[in-house]
Amino acid sequence: SMDDNSSNWFRSVCCRILQTGVVPKHVAIIMDGNRRFAKKMHYGKAFQGHVLGFEKLKETLQWCLDLGVTEVTVYAFSIENFKRSKEEVDGLMELTKQKIAYLLEESDVIAKHQVRVRALGDLRRLPDDVMQFIAKGVNYTKHNTRAYLNVCYAYTSRHEMTEAIKEMAMGAQDGLLYPSDISEDLIEQCLYTGDSPPPDLVVRTSGEVRLSDFLLWQSTYSHLCFQDVLWPEFSVWHFFSAVLSYQQSYASIQQARQEDRERRDKHQYESDLRSVLEQRQGDVPDASLLEQMVKEHAERRRERQRTFVERIRTLHAQFLEQLCPAN
């Protein structure tokens, strides 16, 4: 219709204007407010709120891709959500299966933009049939490389960090890692989001002002945007407003990130130096020889870390692949 066309045109113009400034590469969203929306509209059951919430996710993904955001991470289902009524949890599981089936058969957004869908979380907690659907969806899109949609499912950040520590302990036990190899960078690579850059912008809808165990480690230098709108009512103008506020704080946050990077590098250098001196047991060589030894130690450390991270990523991928019946 005429109205739709003109509003689409206006939206494209605004999008184009925003693109002259900095566009976040990775946006994370806590899609909160489905149930309150269902209550507000007197739907009777929360389920209808979740259905609309999924439609809103599709729309938002389109807006992100149009703007030039290449990675979107969403908080779909928390481990804490298992505490909800059986009816609601079963409904959400059923909805997940329906939507993955839709993704496999009909989705044009995913195919057009070559979006790779990944599932992050403790998937083993899910019923077998849901796990298989998720595995199929993830495998279906695994060759796409232009954009990424990370769906946090059966996820909490604390669980993610604990699993990373557990895996590093197992790595140490298996002789793949020394305890001194553990660093902020290594932990980051061991998290479910290891392949992704940190989120630039975190948006939470529904007016709540907390992170609720979502990407706690990764979002520590992200721009946080809490918006007082229920998720199914989230509009492109709310999205643009979040991006505008991100642009305003970009320079300061970049500076803080840079200082954090320098602090980390300094820590890493000091840790490598300590390890070399410990091995030498007090026998300190001259400065240039010491530098050389620290460099070599760092190279060996990086090699161990690379092998270890490779192992974890392979194990994660294999877990999902084995859930899919032969292609």
Next chain:
Amino acid sequence: MGFADILATLCLHSVHGVMRLKASTTYAFTWLCSCLLYVVKHRGTKIESITCDVKTLRKIPLHTTFIVEEKLEYYEDLARVVTWTFALGGHVVSVYDSKGDLKKDLVGLRTAIVLQQGKLFGTAGPAVQVTTLQDAESLDALDKTGELFLVLVLSPEDGRQHIVETAVSVCKAVLQKRVKIEDINIDFIDKKLTATLSEPSLAIVFGGLHSSLGYPPWHLRVTEIHFLPEIRKLVYQDLYTVFQKYANCQQRLGT
């Protein structure tokens, strides 16, 4: 750059300019209102008035954290906020800045806080301990007295770096067979990370940046996060408003 690009860039700069102008105007307006209502609203200088405010709050955060991003020339403003928080019923306050400047001048900060405590509470006021995590004894020991207010001064080494150190010690314990892999779960890690620093119920970020800037990430799981402008512009009413919002929030915790 084409003409369209130039026009688009100008548009964007104008929009940002308008947003900044709106933020400053809103601040100036609320400042003006506070001045005009000075007669009616108290400015946090009398403990009796603050005690009345406490009665209006349904719940009060036990541990409040202040994330400060501005470079502070003096600590009077920060000390006042800390003192107001104690007057409003808080027991533990942590202060964090991403450059670690506060930790470097512990003596200056301590002096400023003790001074403000004296001004507000008088000589009968409770004692305040200002310390770092590295020097703090376990919180349990301090809480038992009930009469002590605790201020913990944090820096980035208490954030992700602390999680790294915990991971290293867990790995060493596994190698020395003091800990089994199966024992490593969320509660196990949580006990180690919250031994000296509890989870804050409320976080206020000063300085206009909407980010936690390296604050211990594990601890921000369900913390209510609010943003306020620079601390030197802060009046008591701003803090009380945040406390009211906290008192009225509902934490569903996933259910």
